[in-house]
Amino acid sequence: MNDLTALAPHGVSAQSEQGHHPHPDYVAHHFDSAEQQFDAGKLGVWVFLVTEILFFSGLFCAYAVYRGNHPEVFVYAHHFLDKNLGALNTAVLIFSSLTMALAVRAAQLEQRRALIAFLLVTLLCAFVFLGVKYVEYRQKWEHGLLWAGRYHATGQESNHGPEAASADRGAAVAAGPRAGETTPAVPPELPPEATASEDAPRLVGVFFSIYFAMTGLHALHVIGGIGAVTWILARAVRGDFNRFYFGPVDYVGLYWHLVDLVWIFLFPLLYLIH
Amino acid sequence: MKTAESGRQEGFGHVVPLGTLLAVFAALIVLTGITVAATWVDLGSANLFIAMGIAAVKATLVALYFMHLRYDHPFNALIFVVGLLFLTLFLGLTLLDTRQYQPEIQAAVENPV
Numbered sequence: 503m504n505d506l507t508a509l510a511p512h513g514v515s516a517q518s519e520q521g522h523h524p525h526p527d528y529v530a531h532h533f534d535s536a537e538q539q540f541d542a543g544k545l546g547v548w549v550f551l552v553t554e555i556l557f558f559s560g561l562f563c564a565y566a567v568y569r570g571n572h573p574e575v576f577v578y579a580h581h582f583l584d585k586n587l588g589a590l591n592t593a594v595l596i597f598s599s600l601t602m603a604l605a606v607r608a609a610q611l612e613q614r615r616a617l618i619a620f621l622l623v624t625l626l627c628a629f630v631f632l633g634v635k636y637v638e639y640r641q642k643w644e645h646g647l648l649w650a651g652r653y654h655a656t657g658q659e660s661n662h663g664p665e666a667a668s669a670d671r672g673a674a675v676a677a678g679p680r681a682g683e684t685t686p687a688v689p690p691e692l693p694p695e696a697t698a699s700e701d702a703p704r705l706v707g708v709f710f711s712i713y714f715a716m717t718g719l720h721a722l723h724v725i726g727g728i729g730a731v732t733w734i735l736a737r738a739v740r741g742d743f744n745r746f747y748f749g750p751v752d753y754v755g756l757y758w759h760l761v762d763l764v765w766i767f768l769f770p771l772l773y774l775i776h
Numbered sequence: 777m778k779t780a781e782s783g784r785q786e787g788f789g790h791v792v793p794l795g796t797l798l799a800v801f802a803a804l805i806v807l808t809g810i811t812v813a814a815t816w817v818d819l820g821s822a823n824l825f826i827a828m829g830i831a832a833v834k835a836t837l838v839a840l841y842f843m844h845l846r847y848d849h850p851f852n853a854l855i856f857v858v859g860l861l862f863l864t865l866f867l868g869l870t871l872l873d874t875r876q877y878q879p880e881i882q883a884a885v886e887n888p889v
Contacts, residue, residue, distance in 0.1 A: 537788040541849065548852045552859030559863045566867055567874045585812065592808050600801040603792065603842045610791045745787030752789075752844075759842045766834045769808075774815045776823035 528747035536746040547753045551760050554723075558764055561716045565771060568708055578702035579709035580775040582647050584638060588773035591634050592765065598627030599762040602731075606755045609748035614741065617751070621735045624758070628728045635721050642710070649714050653707030716768055723761045730754045790847035800841045807834050 525531065533539040569576050605620035641647075646654040734754050737743065743751060811830045814823065840846040845853045 548855045555859045559866050563867055563870050589812050596804045599842050603797050756843055759838050763835050763838055767831050770811055770827035770831055774827055776815050
């Protein structure tokens with residue numbers, strides 16, 4: 503297992519053969535073998551992933567505390583989220599996880615062209631995900647569905663002028679949205695249970711604070727993933743990887759799957775509240 | 777353990793079979809569909825637990841197969857599980873007493889200083 507230089511034709515450098523500790527180019531000098539190097543890197547990535555889980559858990563905790571205390575706010579506010587777009591993004595992200603796993607497989611089997619193709623598809627999915635996210639954020643921005651303090655639902659200001667809007671807003675605070683002209687433009691029809699509590703309209707901004715913080719932090723991770731996959735793609739094009747050195751592909755893959763994992767929980771928690 | 781794709785010396789690490797990856801992907805998509813469909817039925821508070829249960833199953837599939845934990849050194853899985861343990865501790869301890877403060881918060885909201 504350690505006798506890699508005997509079996510690996512890949513890039514055994516001239517000077518390392520002269521040294522007393524010969525090793526291929528892709529094995530750092532302080533490792534015994536390519537496998538030890540791979541295992542050490544993977545251990546480090548798993549520790550990093552745990553810190554990521556705990557990083558996100560702060561936001562999940564905020565979510566749990568607010569939903570535990572104000573469940574009606576979450577029931578009310580989730581009607582403003584587009585379930586279909588959320589489901590679409592879930593499918594896109596799961597598919598990109600598949601292509602990432604296939605990329606790791608291609609790297610292990612030294613299928614360079616397949617590796618490059620799968621990484622490109624993964625990148626494409628990441629951009630589709632962000633594009634859908636942009637559409638969603640933009641809809642919320644246009645309708646004033648913003649975080650606490652900046653929340654000013656809804657579209658009626660443009661329809662009725664500022665006076666009607668402030669009157670509507672007062673009415674909304676007092677009684678919640680009603681059917682008819684004072685109903686927010688998005689969503690067009692709020693179900694009756696949405697008006698169940700006076701607490702709901704008052705605290706919707708808090709829901710959107712949590713929504714933007716959670717999906718925003720997740721989107722930042724997707725952007726970070728785009729950077730990481732691009733780096734792997736460039737190295738794959740350069741031909742850095744072989745069956746003894748595919749660690750970086752695997753590490754970026756693990757990170758990408760974690761981003762997928764977080765979304766698997768975010769989607770039902772934010773979009774599918776019942 | 778090895779899938780011999782060529783007569784050459786095999787690398788280390790486990791190569792997940794193509795069929796397994798595709799099957800896991802199909803399962804994840806089906807489970808996503810079930811999660812969405814489950815919201816059409818009103819089961820009261822059970823809806824949340826069903827949604828979280830399905831999400832947990834999906835997460836397990838991703839971790840075991842896409843993230844190789846099933847084939848990996850158990851130590852990596854141990855690190856992951858310990859992380860989840862601390863997550864549970866964090867959420868659990870916070871949620872223990874969070875409702876206790878609600879009367880005071882409500883009073884402050886109704887009678888601002």
